[in-house]
Amino acid sequence: MSTQRERLLDQYSARVYKNRKEHITQLEFGGEPDSIIANTRTVPGIMTARGCCYAGCKGVVVGPLKDVCVITHGPIGCAFYSWGTRRNRAKPGPDGKNFIPYSICTDMRSTDIVFGGEKKLQKAIDECMKIFDPKCIMICSTCPIGLIGDDVQAIAKINEQTYGITVIALSCEGYKGVSQSSGHHIANNGIMRHIIGTGDQKPEGKYTVNIMGEYNIGSDAWEEERILRRCGITVANVFTGDGAYATMKNAHLADLNVLMCHRSISYIAEMMKTKYGIDWVKVNFIGIGATCESLRMIGKYFNDAKLQERIEEVIADELETIRDDVEHYRLKLKGKTAGIFAGGSRSHHYQKLLEDFGVETVIAGYEFAHRDDYEGREVIPFIKPDADSKNIEEITVEADPEHFHQRYSPEEIEELNKQGVMVNYYDGMMREMKAGHVVVDDYNAFETDELIKKLRPDIFLSGLKDKYTILKDGCASRQIHSYDYSGPYAGFLGAVNFGHDITMTLYCAAWQFVKAPWEITPNLAGSLGGDN
Amino acid sequence: MLDMTPKEVVERKGATINPCKTCEPVGAMYCALGIHKCMPHSHGSQGCCSYHRTVLGRHFKEPAIATSSSFTEGASVFGGRSNLNTSVKNIFDIYNPDIIAVHTTCLSETIGDDVNSYLMDMKIPEGKKVIYASTPSYEGSHIQGFSNMMCAIINQLAVETPEKNSKVALFPGWVDPGDSRELKRLAAELGAEPMMLPDHDNSMDTPMTGRYEYYGEGGTRIPDIEQIGGSRALIAMGHIGSAEPASLMMKKFELPTELVPLPVGIAFTDRYIMALKGISGQEVPRELANERGRVVDLMLDSSQYTYQKKVAVYGDPDIVYGMTSLCLELGMIPKYVITGTPKREFETLITDLLNQYGVQEECIVKSDTDLFYMHQLIKNDPVDLLLGTSYGKYIAKAEDIPIVRMGFPVLDRYAGTIQPVVGYRGATRMIEKILEALMSRQDRDAADEDFECVM
Numbered sequence A: 001m002s003t004q005r006e007r008l009l010d011q012y013s014a015r016v017y018k019n020r021k022e023h024i025t026q027l028e029f030g031g032e033p034d035s036i037i038a039n040t041r042t043v044p045g046i047m048t049a050r051g052c053c054y055a056g057c058k059g060v061v062v063g064p065l066k067d068v069c070v071i072t073h074g075p076i077g078c079a080f081y082s083w084g085t086r087r088n089r090a091k092p093g094p095d096g097k098n099f100i101p102y103s104i105c106t107d108m109r110s111t112d113i114v115f116g117g118e119k120k121l122q123k124a125i126d127e128c129m130k131i132f133d134p135k136c137i138m139i140c141s142t143c144p145i146g147l148i149g150d151d152v153q154a155i156a157k158i159n160e161q162t163y164g165i166t167v168i169a170l171s172c173e174g175y176k177g178v179s180q181s182s183g184h185h186i187a188n189n190g191i192m193r194h195i196i197g198t199g200d201q202k203p204e205g206k207y208t209v210n211i212m213g214e215y216n217i218g219s220d221a222w223e224e225e226r227i228l229r230r231c232g233i234t235v236a237n238v239f240t241g242d243g244a245y246a247t248m249k250n251a252h253l254a255d256l257n258v259l260m261c262h263r264s265i266s267y268i269a270e271m272m273k274t275k276y277g278i279d280w281v282k283v284n285f286i287g288i289g290a291t292c293e294s295l296r297m298i299g300k301y302f303n304d305a306k307l308q309e310r311i312e313e314v315i316a317d318e319l320e321t322i323r324d325d326v327e328h329y330r331l332k333l334k335g336k337t338a339g340i341f342a343g344g345s346r347s348h349h350y351q352k353l354l355e356d357f358g359v360e361t362v363i364a365g366y367e368f369a370h371r372d373d374y375e376g377r378e379v380i381p382f383i384k385p386d387a388d389s390k391n392i393e394e395i396t397v398e399a400d401p402e403h404f405h406q407r408y409s410p411e412e413i414e415e416l417n418k419q420g421v422m423v424n425y426y427d428g429m430m431r432e433m434k435a436g437h438v439v440v441d442d443y444n445a446f447e448t449d450e451l452i453k454k455l456r457p458d459i460f461l462s463g464l465k466d467k468y469t470i471l472k473d474g475c476a477s478r479q480i481h482s483y484d485y486s487g488p489y490a491g492f493l494g495a496v497n498f499g500h501d502i503t504m505t506l507y508c509a510a511w512q513f514v515k516a517p518w519e520i521t522p523n524l525a526g527s528l529g530g531d532n
Numbered sequence B: 001m002l003d004m005t006p007k008e009v010v011e012r013k014g015a016t017i018n019p020c021k022t023c024e025p026v027g028a029m030y031c032a033l034g035i036h037k038c039m040p041h042s043h044g045s046q047g048c049c050s051y052h053r054t055v056l057g058r059h060f061k062e063p064a065i066a067t068s069s070s071f072t073e074g075a076s077v078f079g080g081r082s083n084l085n086t087s088v089k090n091i092f093d094i095y096n097p098d099i100i101a102v103h104t105t106c107l108s109e110t111i112g113d114d115v116n117s118y119l120m121d122m123k124i125p126e127g128k129k130v131i132y133a134s135t136p137s138y139e140g141s142h143i144q145g146f147s148n149m150m151c152a153i154i155n156q157l158a159v160e161t162p163e164k165n166s167k168v169a170l171f172p173g174w175v176d177p178g179d180s181r182e183l184k185r186l187a188a189e190l191g192a193e194p195m196m197l198p199d200h201d202n203s204m205d206t207p208m209t210g211r212y213e214y215y216g217e218g219g220t221r222i223p224d225i226e227q228i229g230g231s232r233a234l235i236a237m238g239h240i241g242s243a244e245p246a247s248l249m250m251k252k253f254e255l256p257t258e259l260v261p262l263p264v265g266i267a268f269t270d271r272y273i274m275a276l277k278g279i280s281g282q283e284v285p286r287e288l289a290n291e292r293g294r295v296v297d298l299m300l301d302s303s304q305y306t307y308q309k310k311v312a313v314y315g316d317p318d319i320v321y322g323m324t325s326l327c328l329e330l331g332m333i334p335k336y337v338i339t340g341t342p343k344r345e346f347e348t349l350i351t352d353l354l355n356q357y358g359v360q361e362e363c364i365v366k367s368d369t370d371l372f373y374m375h376q377l378i379k380n381d382p383v384d385l386l387l388g389t390s391y392g393k394y395i396a397k398a399e400d401i402p403i404v405r406m407g408f409p410v411l412d413r414y415a416g417t418i419q420p421v422v423g424y425r426g427a428t429r430m431i432e433k434i435l436e437a438l439m440s441r442q443d444r445d446a447a448d449e450d451f452e453c454v455m
Helices: A004-009 A014-020 A053-062 A076-081 A110-115 A118-131 A143-148 A152-163 A180-194 A220-231 A266-276 A288-302 A305-333 A346-356 A371-375 A377-382 A410-418 A445-455 A464-472 A491-506 A509-513 B024-032 B046-060 B073-078 B081-095 B106-110 B115-120 B142-157 B177-189 B222-226 B243-253 B265-280 B286-305 B317-329 B345-356 B371-380 B390-399 B423-445
Strands: A024-026 A068-073 A136-141 A166-170 A207-214 A233-240 A256-259 A280-282 A337-342 A360-366 A438-441 A459-462 A476-479 B038-043 B099-104 B129-133 B167-171 B193-196 B233-237 B257-260 B310-314 B333-338 B364-366 B385-388 B403-405
Touching (some): A004 A024, A004 A445, A053 A136, A053 A166, A053 B046, A152 A166, A337 A445, A360 A445, A445 A464, A464 B046, A476 A491, B038 B081, B099 B142, B142 B222, B167 B177, B167 B243, B177 B423, B233 B243, B233 B265, B265 B286, B317 B333, B317 B423, B333 B345, B333 B371, B345 B364, B371 B390, B385 B423, B403 B423
Parallel strands (some): A136 A166, A256 A280, A360 A438, B167 B193
């Protein structure tokens, strides 16, 4: 019998089949580990969900920094689309500055393309200084900039001197790399090179952590912060949801990095390990069980009985608070199946949360993940770099003589790993799935539609571009990139919100009207006899 | 909210802040989605396509399909020919449209990709079509992109036709599906068989059936486009968005053409009705006259709540022109009338309209500007109402001003796109919304002793 995977792939032409077969896997858990190809070029014309390098750099990583003036250098479109559309919430810090509701762009015209846009960029920087007076400016280049050769790096340097502030040029032209992923990397490089380590204020608190790869969509970071604070752990920085240049400078003085999204910010986590000796722990605050497990990992990492005791108290209390609500939604959701297509860690994270409600995820995929996000980090040495990945700069950092400090020796870390504390390690999404489940890399509209028709999950969580397609297919859908304007979904309270939202979506009263009565009632012709 | 915006207006030459326009390609994409069984294709890096599909999806709450050439660095250096060839093959294989409408992006334009010659060399499957519009993002705005795709459709699909047909060609410009439907209905009421290009009715507001199809039943049919030169006449709506395709039609087919404003409000709807009447020679049906009469009745009944109220109207030029006219009909003062689209003509149109109504108040009319500027103007001299896209909501909150949403994009409200703003029905709808906003504000702000049950 052919598998669902084969039946899906068989519909492609030979050329497309050859490419896509490596990106779709139906898990077997046989002798060989299940494998997938990822982070390679999208097939042109296939209606991918992927975005571009700029979207990953400005849209994802640096956009949420609230006290940074981000100038999009290019024609107007990119700045327009990345304005107010990602739900990365922020409250102004002590300096009162919050640039989140602003979109700043050089709005390049034909003449700028022909004669160069440097002058206009300089004017834009001068105007930003005059109007906003920020401590940090970031310049995000869009497609034409790299082609016309504007020297944005030089402009950044000159302005750093002129204004005595930090100016970072991020050459994140849309065509670089194969997806948003390249943009994450470029943004990571910029933040590491120009921000982290430039401050000297140690964050206050007995145990201080940076939450990384958390963008505060629908206030997730604030729920995580609330729980950690209760446990006695201080969040020094969030990278980058509600993040601030002002405090990110001191990120290297925190005790531990806890990593949510393994894709978008792992570069900084790794570089901070090398440069400052700070370990990172892969956590997942999406899901009740996952949150408990993550808190316990942090407790074990710090190896403080009192902290661990406090963590257990908080867990018990939080579970008690949400117990009735969770049970209520669990009764409604148990036994349902789901599909998830998200960015670069959420398809893993949300399986845990769905599991809490008795929902099994039968389809999961990523837009821009790499193999290690699917298969675990041990696969990294075997990933062959290609022309596209080689184009993205890898920066090398060395141990900082002043600030390098390792809490544990490599042997101790190994011991922690054995105890289930994911220090400097991530085991990927696929291991936590079951045989027969379908995993898709760089999913596209055709595959989404076909998989829904073939596997008929009860609910499909994906992005905006898929949402209405899925709904029209008669399948419940919620956006898992933006949470459909709800949230938080993280932590304990977030889990309840999620349960509520999934239940609401599945049990929406309007589903009963999809078929009109005249479509389901037989059309009786003629009259009944014996009426006279 | 928007706490960083100072009251003092600083002249800016480098930075656009909080734009009131977007780029050309999305206009071309939206235009193409109004052709039956058409796949819009974005020739550039895949982020453009993703952004455009997303903003359209968010505005219409509908799937917005489109494909991308998915440029990488290599394609940007060596040109996008191979990416386009592969794309076209794959699109026909996988999504089986009747036509692919390619538009360029700032990337493919900057490297000078000759899409026209790529297409000439390409083998297109029998019975299928591929057309192409140049839409460099660094020129014009999304409105220009829409217009460029219109011209491409006319140039590349419409054929010389000796035979006249009975249809009246309608160019609505960038409107919502609810408007497409209403404009066609009005034409049919006047005995003019409409051939609308593009037609988003039932293409960007498809009904829920439980089974998704890539292409809705709606959209202009290719055979109709091919024969458009044989139409009885053409009514093109919108002096900014539809002027170029209209003049192209006149040049190409010498079609009797009337360029009218987008029929928003009474006066502009009257212009549309008179144009239709002129073509069909039919009397205005009683029911339609009653429809009009009822709106005028409504305006007179409620005029005390709109009289001399100051409004800031912002968004795309043609719809802003129409809405400004409606506001003037309601006795309001269009204090600030703003578009991001770089068309000076917009300023002339609006200024003429203000003069026509003898507006004494000093109003500021500006094209090629942004919402940051409009906000600063409001900080210096406030208004009673904002009328425009969702992006005005930041200003509405910052300055505590009611907002009525219209135009593109409206990202934060539902049910707008399936209903009209055009025609007498559209006018009724907009007036109701404006009244609701202004009167709710009056209620909210009233002291207990001033609170009215009857208004």
